Amino acid sequence: MSSYSISSGLKDTLIETTFFALDDSQSNYDVIIQFHSAEDIPKMDVFGHADPYFIAKIDDQISFTSTILSNTATPKWDDEKWIVRNIPLNAILTVKIYDKDDAKLFDDYIGKFEVLNLINYHASITGHKVIGPFNRYHGFFHLSIQSMESSEETKHLPRYTFDGPCRYSRHDSFAVGCLTMLNPDCIYSTWKIQIRRISVFFKPQERQYWNRKYKVAQMIFGNCLLSLASQSTLKLAHKVLYGRTLKHNENGQLNNADDLWKFVFSDRTTKRIKPCIYTYVIDDNTWRFSETDAQVFADVASKHALLANASEYVRYAGQFHPRPKYGWNNCDDEWELVFDNESGTYAPNAYLLINLKNLLLFNFPGLNIVTYEYKDPKLKESVTELKHAIEKYKNSTTAIQHLVLTCPCVP
Known part of the structure; x- marks a missing residue:
């Protein structure tokens, strides 16, 4: 089990990233962008309004994707905030608006606008004019920007560092759910969480590239036609698992560890924390994971390459599972997450497990985290206990759902 000190860990990682730091003579700025609303958005289909x-x-260096709002010409994104550290004085913000259409391969493009003076921004009363194809007027967009010179701490961060808030999205796939049968609802969920300052805790020179000694990784990333076919298949499967849709997505903001347990790891039916094993990757911007199941990945070469969208590298990867801090007989007490580095495709270095722990604790203070190297006997023992808990959970969940379905409605 690794030890942890958030203050010393953050201090060390900040010092070690000074190779990224900008010259003192350069101007460094932090911005907080609040996306508010739009109006007069045209409909792109025959019926209804746009979605x-x-x-x-x-500067094409960092991006933010909003939630999808259904059937409206006057969308309001009042909770959509974006904090970015260390941008240059001449940075340009570009915003493109789309109409989501689940029935189409590509979403309809509505229009865009640019903010050229991001640091000394003054909001227009009428908003920003959205210009669509053929230079047509496609509505107005409202936002506000707060800017400030980077502090002594933040000016040592890499350029364009995402610094919150942490937002999550969950996509439910019924097609994959029918294959896995992990729950009676036939829903298979994948999660994506935007987390802060990944490059501080996992520096670019420490990227974990694919394992050249691993035969499956050679098949995916090697220089042959089969590799190209494997990558195309993985990217298509990734799109299915993480595709943004109108009906089968949930989005929200995570402010602390309690939110993580409540909105991500609690079963939606029983409201209890679900015992299971997750496969995860940390990429340049997000923490992605899905429930591990042999059936869904039976025809997929690598679970981690699938989650990473066939990227040749990740910042980190492995598996994790929740468990009660004081044993499975105390499920109503504190919980913790157990992380390892088990990934044949990327074979991440075990010494970086402490960086993973520091990153997650920085984003979710108070979260109980345990880390094990994948060969550690304590990990095997924990997984064995987890599997027993999973069987008990499945039986109790089935009973609860049966009661819900058969219990008469009370007026």
Whole structure:
């Protein structure tokens, strides 16, 4: 089990990233962008209004994707905030608005606008004019920007560092759910969580590239036609698992460890924490994971390459599972997450497990985290106990759902 000190850990990682730091003579700025609303958004289909969402980018270096709002010409994104550290004085914000259409391969493009003076921004009363194809007027967009010079701490961060808030999205796939049968509802969920300052805790020179000694990884990333076919298949499967849709997505903001347990790891039916094993990757911007199941990945070469969208590297990867801190007989007490580095595809270094722990504790203070190297006997013991708990959980969940379905409604 690894030890942890959030203050010393953050201090060390900040010092070690000074190779990224900018010259003192350069101007460094932090911005807080609040996306508010839009109006007069045109409908792109024959019936109803648009289902708008937007993608914002700063200098094509960092991006923000909003939630999808259904059937409206006047969308309001009052909770959509974006904090970015260390951007240059001449940074440009570009916002593109789209109409989500689950029936189409590509979403309809509505229009875009740019903010050229991001640091000294003054909001227009009428908002920003959205210009669509053929230079047509496609509505107005409202936002506000707060900017400040980078502090002594943040000016040592890498350029364009995402610094919150942490937002999660869950996508439910019924097609994959029918294959896995992990629950009676036939739903298979994948999660994506935007987490802060990944490059501080996992520096770019420590990226974990694919394992050249692993035969499956050679098949995916090697220089042959089979590798290209494998990558295409993985990217298509990734799109299915993480595809944004109108009906089968949940989005929200995670402010602390309690939110993580409540909105991510609690069963939606029983409201209890679900015992299971998750496969995860940390990429350049997000923590992605899904429940591990042999059936769903039976025809997939690598679970981790699938989650990483066939990327040749990740920041970290492995598996994790929740467990009661004081044993499975005390499920009503504190819980903890147990992480390992078990990934044949990327073979992440065990010494970086402490960085993983520091990263998650920085984003979710108070979260109980235990880390094991994948060969550690304590990990095997924990997984064995977990499997027994999973069987008990399945039986109790089936009983609860049966009661819900058969119990007469009370007026």
